[in-house]
Every structure is written in structure tokens, then in C-alpha cells.
Amino acid sequence: MSDLLETVRGLSKKTDSKILMVVLDGVGGLPMGVNGETELATAKTPNLDALAAGSQLGLVELVGAGITPGSGPGHLSLFGYDPLKFVVGRGALSAVGIGVKLNAGDVAVRGNFATLGEGRVVQDRRAGRPSDEKNAEIVAKLRAAIPEIDGTPVEIYTESEHRFVVVFRAAGGEVLGAQISDVDPQATGVVPMTAAAHDAASEKTAGLVNAFVTRAEQALAGETQVNGVLFRGYSDVPHFPSFADVYQLRSACIASYPMYKGLASLVGMDVLPVEGHEDALDGKVAALKENWDAYDFFYFHVKKTDSTGEDGDFAAKVKKIELFDALLPELLALNPDVLAIVGDHSTPSKLASHSWHPVPLLIRSEYGRKDAAQRYTEEEAGRGSLGLRRGTDLMPLLMANALKLNKYGA
Amino acid sequence: MSDLLETVRGLSKKTDSKILMVVLDGVGGLPMGVNGETELATAKTPNLDALAAGSQLGLVELVGAGITPGSGPGHLSLFGYDPLKFVVGRGALSAVGIGVKLNAGDVAVRGNFATLGEGRVVQDRRAGRPSDEKNAEIVAKLRAAIPEIDGTPVEIYTESEHRFVVVFRAAGGEVLGAQISDVDPQATGVVPMTAAAHDAASEKTAGLVNAFVTRAEQALAGETQVNGVLFRGYSDVPHFPSFADVYQLRSACIASYPMYKGLASLVGMDVLPVEGHEDALDGKVAALKENWDAYDFFYFHVKKTDSTGEDGDFAAKVKKIELFDALLPELLALNPDVLAIVGDHSTPSKLASHSWHPVPLLIRSEYGRKDAAQRYTEEEAGRGSLGLRRGTDLMPLLMANALKLNKYGA
Missing domain, CATH: 3.30.70 (Alpha-Beta Plaits)
Structure with missing residues (x-):
């Protein structure tokens, strides 16, 4: 187990606070649009913009400099498991x-x-x-x-x-x-x-x-x-220290596609049923609301931001980002103590594939510092107070912001 | 071998793209001039400025926070070999x-x-x-x-x-x-x-x-x-996994001083002959042009930016930076797919010695994000999209930008 993960395991405590981690699959992009902007910067996202203005932003590198993450390693990193140490094949997922x-x-x-x-x-x-x-x-x-x-x-x-x-x-x-x-x-x-x-x-x-x-x-x-x-x-069959053991969290996965559900299940999350076809955003929001009281941590996955990028369809990816923006108020209405919005890797339409570029991260909690970033975009996130970080830093940050980690040492 | 280097070794692939890494020895400085600016900020560098405006910038720390690198560790870090793990004496170099x-x-x-x-x-x-x-x-x-x-x-x-x-x-x-x-x-x-x-x-x-x-x-x-x-x-006699093995690159060194040629040779680069005395910038450019088709990767070393700093001669260091700026168009004319400009350490005239300060990094490629940095200076580089990084991140970033790395995991 990585040192940070092992340390967090020793400090975690149960509390009533709730963490919502939204993963916009492949959300990071590259300048390509009519104004030389990325998909995120091009999208009209009034709700995300308002959220970003009051949140902490930064950039995360999921595996390492220059390394293009597959979805498995990208997610493992977000969940706090160093993907260079915890290797799992897509077949098992x-x-x-x-x-x-x-x-x-x-x-x-x-x-x-x-x-x-x-x-x-x-x-x-x-x-x-x-x-x-x-x-x-x-x-x-x-x-x-x-x-x-x-x-x-x-x-x-x-x-x-x-x-x-x-x-x-x-x-x-x-x-x-x-x-x-x-x-x-x-x-x-x-x-x-x-x-x-x-x-x-x-x-x-x-x-x-x-x-x-x-x-x-x-x-x-x-x-x-x-x-x-x-x-x-x-x-073959992989082994992970479980989310419940490491973080003391009752955790739930809200995703439609099998691989993401498989990954969440490998680290011990409950996989909630989601009504609807494909990305099924409405079904996901419904599942989140229905189960809000029963869990401390929700992993909420949005797939189509990646699929459209993989198709090299800039306009479609912009549209999928705007669709997420439209449902954001429903997530905010649940008033999570800590909300994170992040990607598991970038998928620039320009490359029509996953890429190595860092992914924008947003964290909203009561305990954030002031932050110059005004939008959830790659460029603004680079100005954010969270800096450029490894993906495995995310879970400790979320746990800390949720006041779920004891002090290290006396 | 460090995890990142080992990971990159498993992902590298041969392609036709070309990488040019320019190392301006000791290029980083400290404020000292008439306007309280560094050597880089004082120098008149119209070509570098134009390049920087369209490139990604950042800062690299070659060995670790507060550690002043010797030329050997500084270069090893740039080449992707963690200098805390790969220790080679200057004598052997x-x-x-x-x-x-x-x-x-x-x-x-x-x-x-x-x-x-x-x-x-x-x-x-x-x-x-x-x-x-x-x-x-x-x-x-x-x-x-x-x-x-x-x-x-x-x-x-x-x-x-x-x-x-x-x-x-x-x-x-x-x-x-x-x-x-x-x-x-x-x-x-x-x-x-x-x-x-x-x-x-x-x-x-x-x-x-x-x-x-x-x-x-x-x-x-x-x-x-x-x-x-x-x-x-x-x-004593050191052992390195070779550049060809790790990166799948046909690599060449263009340098005048023995230590730099020795280092390049230790990691398996071909050392190209350079006509002329001392720094021999014209001879180096000629060697680059003549061998452009035969290699995928060029390490191009400029020495005098360091020597003048070591002499504590601020004006002379400014002049050497301007000399490099004057030949930059000849490098750009070769149209490398990926161009990096970096130092192996800082050598502020104010200290008349190597120093621990991070070194400005510039990367130009087709796959860069927008970047607020407008000049290749210490201050502007700190605003760049690449962030503050370890030197060993450079090679993976260059390999990624040259589309020479496969995805990690599914």
C-alpha cells in the first residue's frame, strides 16, 4: 500500500459528513474550438461557473508526468490507490x-x-x-x-x-x-x-x-x-484494501457502464442500481437522492464526456459538459459537505483518445481558501489554490475537508 | 530504476516524430540587475519571447527542494534518471x-x-x-x-x-x-x-x-x-539502462565540453562531432542540421550561460543568453515536433555558483494547453501551465508530446 494511503488508513474516522465525488470521464481537453479554447472553456456552464467562483481549484495528474491513464488506473488514482502499485486488468474490472x-x-x-x-x-x-x-x-x-x-x-x-x-x-x-x-x-x-x-x-x-x-x-x-x-x-483476480477499511466510509457507486461499477466494487463500494439507458443522468441523480441518507461517500460517474472526446467530436463533448451543468443544481441541492468534480484522465477531441494532460479538479467545502480561479476549465484550474497534484492526493484532501481525518502525530 | 522511468520504458514506442532538448547550462538566475531583474528577464530575447508566447512553461527542480545540483545529477534528471538513485561521479563523466x-x-x-x-x-x-x-x-x-x-x-x-x-x-x-x-x-x-x-x-x-x-x-x-x-x-564505473532501451530513441548529443559528452555517452547517446572552439554554437547548429534526419532525439548543450554565472558576471551572462536567442530561429527552422528549452540547474550571477532554484522550462508542441506565461523567465515560467515539477518529469512529458508513449492500463 502506498505511504499516503497507509497513513490515511491510520487517521480515518467515521463522522456524519457526506462526500460527493463527481467524475466527468475524460473531461480535460486541448485548445481546438473556434476561439482556440478547450471543450470546457467553450461550454456554456453557468452553474459550474458559479460553483467554481466559490470553490478551490487545481489540476491532477493521475498516474505521472506524461503518462496517459487508462480508465482503470485513472480511477484507482482518484480513489487513492497508486496505480503504479495497484495494477488491475480491464478484463477483471x-x-x-x-x-x-x-x-x-x-x-x-x-x-x-x-x-x-x-x-x-x-x-x-x-x-x-x-x-x-x-x-x-x-x-x-x-x-x-x-x-x-x-x-x-x-x-x-x-x-x-x-x-x-x-x-x-x-x-x-x-x-x-x-x-x-x-x-x-x-x-x-x-x-x-x-x-x-x-x-x-x-x-x-x-x-x-x-x-x-x-x-x-x-x-x-x-x-x-x-x-x-x-x-x-x-x-487474473486482484486484491485491494477496501474503501471501508481505509477510509471508514459507507461508500456507493452510481455509474452505468460495467467497468466503472466493477472498479468501485473491487474497492468495496456498494454499486447502486441506476434506471435508464447509456449514461442515464436522470437515473443517476434519482439513485443519488434515494440513497443520500444511507452512505457517507458517493462516486458519481458521467461517461459521455469521454466517449464524445474519443470520437473526436468537439461540439458533442461541449454539449455533454453543458448537460452535466444543467443537472448540477440537483446535486448542489443535496448540500454535500464536500463536493469534488474531477476527471479520471483527459480525452481531448483533438487527439480523439485519452491523453496525459492533467485534469481540472474542483473542491467545494466550508474549509477552502480563497482562490483566483473563476471557472472549471483547464486554464483557470492552473491558477487555483490546490496546485498541480497527483491523483492520489484527492481522497486525503476530501477526507480532510470532510473533517474525517485525525491529526498525524501528537 | 524509478517507477516512472520503468513505466515509461514499458510504454515507449518508435515513431517518426523528433524531439529537440536544448539545455542552457545554469540558465536560472536571481534578481540582481539595474531593475532588480534576473539575467533572463534582463536579456533582450525577441525570438525566445515569441516562442514562449505560444509554448507551455513551467519550472523544474532537478534533484529536490533546496538541493543544488551538480552538472551530472542535473543532466541525469533531465534525461529521466532520478539522480538520487543513479549516482555517478564527475570523474567517470x-x-x-x-x-x-x-x-x-x-x-x-x-x-x-x-x-x-x-x-x-x-x-x-x-x-x-x-x-x-x-x-x-x-x-x-x-x-x-x-x-x-x-x-x-x-x-x-x-x-x-x-x-x-x-x-x-x-x-x-x-x-x-x-x-x-x-x-x-x-x-x-x-x-x-x-x-x-x-x-x-x-x-x-x-x-x-x-x-x-x-x-x-x-x-x-x-x-x-x-x-x-x-x-x-x-x-567507479556506473551502469545505466540506455536511452535506446528506455525510450526507443535514436539519440544524439551535441555538446563541446567533455563532461556533457561523457554523460550523454553513459546513457547511450551518440556523441556527434562539433567543429569549433569552446562553446562553438555555430558548429553545434551545423552538427544539428547535418544529422537531423538520422536521429529522433537531440540533446543540444549551451555551456556559457553557466560559466558566466559562475564568474558572477551578470552582464556577460545576459549577453550569452542573447547569443542563444539569435541562433534560435535556426533551431526553429528545423521544425522539431517537440522542442524543450531548460537548464540543468540555476547559476545566479549573484551567487557566482550553482544554486537550488528551480529552472525555467519551455515546451513547444502541437499538443500544449494555453498558458499565461509570455516570456522564458523565472517569474513568467512560474505562471506557466506545466507547474513546478521534478526534472525527471521532463522526458515523459517530451515523449508524450511527441506521441511516443502508449496508454498506461486499460
């Missing part, structure tokens, strides 16, 4: 997020449906983002075609859009290694890669993955758009 | 820089020629900065007088001005320790110190050093100015 119990020795793998053209060349790494219904239909086909491979049981689960999860179940006592290379080439115009084992314990798993790819393409040969699978993010 | 191969067990020592007065009192720690010719003449005298000490072969090499290097060659299988105290008192008006061993393995080496001091003073007794030697920076 996704599996846990859809309620699949993993046992020691199993391996969970994250898959994307893809569109393959002539000669297996990848044409679309997300198969045109199929509907969840189409996804479920394809998963059903694969389940029928690949119930097992050479005696190893294979479980296939739908996640959302182009995403699915495969679990290879180890036989009693067997341990399937997870050290294998990606099938996903992370590019179009090339063929999928062949998975290779990085250690002896993973050789069987690599063979299972490659056999799965072949049999899936055979099973999907009649499909025009969803006719291939790409894998990356293999993982 | 200088030896490698002049093409001397060190073998396991050998010790290399950095020496200064000094002027000693009555009672061996140090009058000038640099012996009036003798010419390189005078240096070579003195080295020849010493070589004749001290070919070996008690059976240990002694090699003496000229470096430049007052600087020379001694290599004590270990006999087969023997290991000479390098944990010994300085002879250089780093002050005038006092006598040189006697070297003492910090561990048993270094006792023989301390004896060799002290014997060398005595025999050198005897051999130089007829000299009026160059009549003593001072030692600091003893080192």
Missing part, C-alpha cells in the same frame, strides 16, 4: 462490473467486436458501435459456438455497444496466467495480432485466446458489420 | 567524455588545477583558468612525474582550462573503492584537505589520491600560477 464472480486461477478478458474486411484487415475497431441489443444477439451466437475450448469452460458476457467479456475458467487447482500480448492492434488497416504468452504460466491462456478468435470469426462469418473480435486487457 | 574507457575496479577522479600560496593556502581554485594549451603542458609534466604510485598505474588527461582527470587503474581482479572525501576545500584562504576513505575498499584509493597531491605539488613547484591540484568527484 469488466467481469466484476457485470456481476461475474472470478475465482483464483481464472482469467477475464476484455473484448471489442470489430469489423473485418478482405484478408481479415481491421476496418472498424468498434464494429460501428452496435446497439446493446445487437451486442446481446452476437454474444448469444458466440455462446452457442464456443461453450468450451479443449476442455476449458468459456463464459461470454455482453457489456455494452461493442464491448464484451470472456472468462476462461480454470480447472480445480489450475492457474491460468494473464501475461499475454494484445490481439487488438489499436489501429485500422492491419490484421489482428496473435496473442503471445509473456511467461510459461500464460501459454495455455494465449492458446485459448487465439482459438477463441478463430472460432468467433467462423461463427460470425454471416455478419456484415460485427464479424470479428479484438482482445486486450487480460487479468 | 569526464573520463568517458574524453574517450577514456573505464574498466571494472578502476577509479576516475576529477581534478582542478589551483594556485597555492604561502603555506599551501588556496589562492585560486581554478588557477586563473589557464588556457587549454597551458593545461596540456602541465598534464605532460605530471605524466612524466607520476606514471604510477606504489605499483598502481596512473593516467592523467587534460580536459579544458583548469580541469583534468586522473584514472587509477586497478590491477587484475582488484577493486579500488571510490568512497573518499574531497581534497578541494571549495574555498580560498584555506589549505587543501586530506582525502579520507569512507569505507575499507576505498582506503587504498585515498592513499593514492593524497600521494598524487604531494607529488604533483613537487612536480609543479617551479610554476607560479598552476602549482597545485584539487580533487572532488571520485567515481
Whole structure:
């Protein structure tokens, strides 16, 4: 455990104060708009602006200088777990997020449906983002075609859009290694890669993955758009000190997408049910209100700020930020003792991918200092009183502002 | 290896983008001029100003808060190697820089020629900065007088001005320790110190050093100015993970002074030949242009900004900064994908020595955020979007801006 996390664990105490951490996925951007402004600076956000004027702002770097965080490491950092020490594969996150119990020795793998053209060349790494219904239909086909491979049981689960999860179940006592290379080439115009084992314990798993790819393409040969699978993010079963143990918090996750629910569940949060499709912001707000009295800490996740950035759609990302701004008054009406707004990484539309740029952080509490920053934007946050910080600083700051940490030393 | 360096090693990829890192040695200063400005703020630098207005700025601390870096640790930090973990003596740097191969067990020592007065009192720690010719003449005298000490072969090499290097060659299988105290008192008006061993393995080496001091003073007794030697920076043979291995870069060093070439060579850079004497800025620019296509990364060193600061000559340091400004357009014309301008430490004329103050950093790339800083000065850099950072953050930031790092985790 990192030193700061261990220290916080020793100082945490239960109190009645409530912390609300809003994660706007991938919210940080780069100058690109008509005025050379970022998505956040371009968005019309009267509610966020008013909030920012009375809050403390700063910038957080989730993993380290220059390092582009995946969503897993980005969130672990926000939750206080140094992502260079706590390494968890996306497969395990996704599996846990859809309620699949993993046992020691199993391996969970994250898959994307893809569109393959002539000669297996990848044409679309997300198969045109199929509907969840189409996804479920394809998963059903694969389940029928690949119930097992050479005696190893294979479980296939739908996640959302182009995403699915495969679990290879180890036989009693067997341990399937997870050290294998990606099938996903992370590019179009090339063929999928062949998975290779990085250690002896993973050789069987690599063979299972490659056999799965072949049999899936055979099973999907009649499909025009969803006719291939790409894998990356293999993982065995990770172990975390729990949120309740470290922070003494009754904590709840309000998220729609499986990976985020999976991560929250790994660190011991209760995952609350959310009504509605996709980002389901109204359903999330409803879940927050309904459960307000039952928890001390809420992780509230907004996904579409990231998805639009990944699509390189500047205007759409601006719009998603404005949608969040519109619901902000409902969150403020709950009057959390400490409110944080932050991202798990930047996703500039200019790059159409995650990036290494620090993410703006806002903290509102009764115990904040005066602050020159007037808006929740990258540029203003750089002028804020919280400075440029590591993501793992966030939870200790929130705990402190909630008066939930004892003094260190006499 | 530090976690960040190890992480970067796992994420680096080869691309066509080019990185140019300009190190203005000792460029940071302190207010001292007629208007209470630093050397950088006083200098007329229209090209740097225009560049800064469109770049990201920040401040870097090379070793740690309050720590004044030597040139070795300062450069190691810029190259991404934590100087608290990677310790290399100046002797080894200088030896490698002049093409001397060190073998396991050998010790290399950095020496200064000094002027000693009555009672061996140090009058000038640099012996009036003798010419390189005078240096070579003195080295020849010493070589004749001290070919070996008690059976240990002694090699003496000229470096430049007052600087020379001694290599004590270990006999087969023997290991000479390098944990010994300085002879250089780093002050005038006092006598040189006697070297003492910090561990048993270094006792023989301390004896060799002290014997060398005595025999050198005897051999130089007829000299009026160059009549003593001072030692600091003893080192055995260091080991580094190479630049090519960590960053996947074809990297080149463009520098004139041996120590900088030695350091670059230790981390695996090709050291390019530079035409001309001393700082040879024109020769360096020519070498850069000629080799532009052959490398992905260039370390371009400018020395005189430091030397003038060490001399306490504010006006001369201002002038050297302006000389660099004049050649900047030639560097920009090469259109590097990522350009960094930074120092390896501060050398304020006010202190006439290296100092602990953070050094201004400028990064120009297509993927930078807006930035309030308008000039490359200490004060403006403090307002920059890059914040105050450790020196070891620089390489990951440059790699990221050059789009040479994969995402960390899923």
C-alpha cells in the first residue's frame, strides 16, 4: 500500500459528513474550438461557473508526468490507490462490473467486436458501435459456438455497444496466467495480432485466446458489420484494501457502464442500481437522492464526456459538459459537505483518445481558501489554490475537508 | 530504476516524430540587475519571447527542494534518471567524455588545477583558468612525474582550462573503492584537505589520491600560477539502462565540453562531432542540421550561460543568453515536433555558483494547453501551465508530446 494511503488508513474516522465525488470521464481537453479554447472553456456552464467562483481549484495528474491513464488506473488514482502499485486488468474490472464472480486461477478478458474486411484487415475497431441489443444477439451466437475450448469452460458476457467479456475458467487447482500480448492492434488497416504468452504460466491462456478468435470469426462469418473480435486487457483476480477499511466510509457507486461499477466494487463500494439507458443522468441523480441518507461517500460517474472526446467530436463533448451543468443544481441541492468534480484522465477531441494532460479538479467545502480561479476549465484550474497534484492526493484532501481525518502525530 | 522511468520504458514506442532538448547550462538566475531583474528577464530575447508566447512553461527542480545540483545529477534528471538513485561521479563523466574507457575496479577522479600560496593556502581554485594549451603542458609534466604510485598505474588527461582527470587503474581482479572525501576545500584562504576513505575498499584509493597531491605539488613547484591540484568527484564505473532501451530513441548529443559528452555517452547517446572552439554554437547548429534526419532525439548543450554565472558576471551572462536567442530561429527552422528549452540547474550571477532554484522550462508542441506565461523567465515560467515539477518529469512529458508513449492500463 502506498505511504499516503497507509497513513490515511491510520487517521480515518467515521463522522456524519457526506462526500460527493463527481467524475466527468475524460473531461480535460486541448485548445481546438473556434476561439482556440478547450471543450470546457467553450461550454456554456453557468452553474459550474458559479460553483467554481466559490470553490478551490487545481489540476491532477493521475498516474505521472506524461503518462496517459487508462480508465482503470485513472480511477484507482482518484480513489487513492497508486496505480503504479495497484495494477488491475480491464478484463477483471469488466467481469466484476457485470456481476461475474472470478475465482483464483481464472482469467477475464476484455473484448471489442470489430469489423473485418478482405484478408481479415481491421476496418472498424468498434464494429460501428452496435446497439446493446445487437451486442446481446452476437454474444448469444458466440455462446452457442464456443461453450468450451479443449476442455476449458468459456463464459461470454455482453457489456455494452461493442464491448464484451470472456472468462476462461480454470480447472480445480489450475492457474491460468494473464501475461499475454494484445490481439487488438489499436489501429485500422492491419490484421489482428496473435496473442503471445509473456511467461510459461500464460501459454495455455494465449492458446485459448487465439482459438477463441478463430472460432468467433467462423461463427460470425454471416455478419456484415460485427464479424470479428479484438482482445486486450487480460487479468487474473486482484486484491485491494477496501474503501471501508481505509477510509471508514459507507461508500456507493452510481455509474452505468460495467467497468466503472466493477472498479468501485473491487474497492468495496456498494454499486447502486441506476434506471435508464447509456449514461442515464436522470437515473443517476434519482439513485443519488434515494440513497443520500444511507452512505457517507458517493462516486458519481458521467461517461459521455469521454466517449464524445474519443470520437473526436468537439461540439458533442461541449454539449455533454453543458448537460452535466444543467443537472448540477440537483446535486448542489443535496448540500454535500464536500463536493469534488474531477476527471479520471483527459480525452481531448483533438487527439480523439485519452491523453496525459492533467485534469481540472474542483473542491467545494466550508474549509477552502480563497482562490483566483473563476471557472472549471483547464486554464483557470492552473491558477487555483490546490496546485498541480497527483491523483492520489484527492481522497486525503476530501477526507480532510470532510473533517474525517485525525491529526498525524501528537 | 524509478517507477516512472520503468513505466515509461514499458510504454515507449518508435515513431517518426523528433524531439529537440536544448539545455542552457545554469540558465536560472536571481534578481540582481539595474531593475532588480534576473539575467533572463534582463536579456533582450525577441525570438525566445515569441516562442514562449505560444509554448507551455513551467519550472523544474532537478534533484529536490533546496538541493543544488551538480552538472551530472542535473543532466541525469533531465534525461529521466532520478539522480538520487543513479549516482555517478564527475570523474567517470569526464573520463568517458574524453574517450577514456573505464574498466571494472578502476577509479576516475576529477581534478582542478589551483594556485597555492604561502603555506599551501588556496589562492585560486581554478588557477586563473589557464588556457587549454597551458593545461596540456602541465598534464605532460605530471605524466612524466607520476606514471604510477606504489605499483598502481596512473593516467592523467587534460580536459579544458583548469580541469583534468586522473584514472587509477586497478590491477587484475582488484577493486579500488571510490568512497573518499574531497581534497578541494571549495574555498580560498584555506589549505587543501586530506582525502579520507569512507569505507575499507576505498582506503587504498585515498592513499593514492593524497600521494598524487604531494607529488604533483613537487612536480609543479617551479610554476607560479598552476602549482597545485584539487580533487572532488571520485567515481567507479556506473551502469545505466540506455536511452535506446528506455525510450526507443535514436539519440544524439551535441555538446563541446567533455563532461556533457561523457554523460550523454553513459546513457547511450551518440556523441556527434562539433567543429569549433569552446562553446562553438555555430558548429553545434551545423552538427544539428547535418544529422537531423538520422536521429529522433537531440540533446543540444549551451555551456556559457553557466560559466558566466559562475564568474558572477551578470552582464556577460545576459549577453550569452542573447547569443542563444539569435541562433534560435535556426533551431526553429528545423521544425522539431517537440522542442524543450531548460537548464540543468540555476547559476545566479549573484551567487557566482550553482544554486537550488528551480529552472525555467519551455515546451513547444502541437499538443500544449494555453498558458499565461509570455516570456522564458523565472517569474513568467512560474505562471506557466506545466507547474513546478521534478526534472525527471521532463522526458515523459517530451515523449508524450511527441506521441511516443502508449496508454498506461486499460
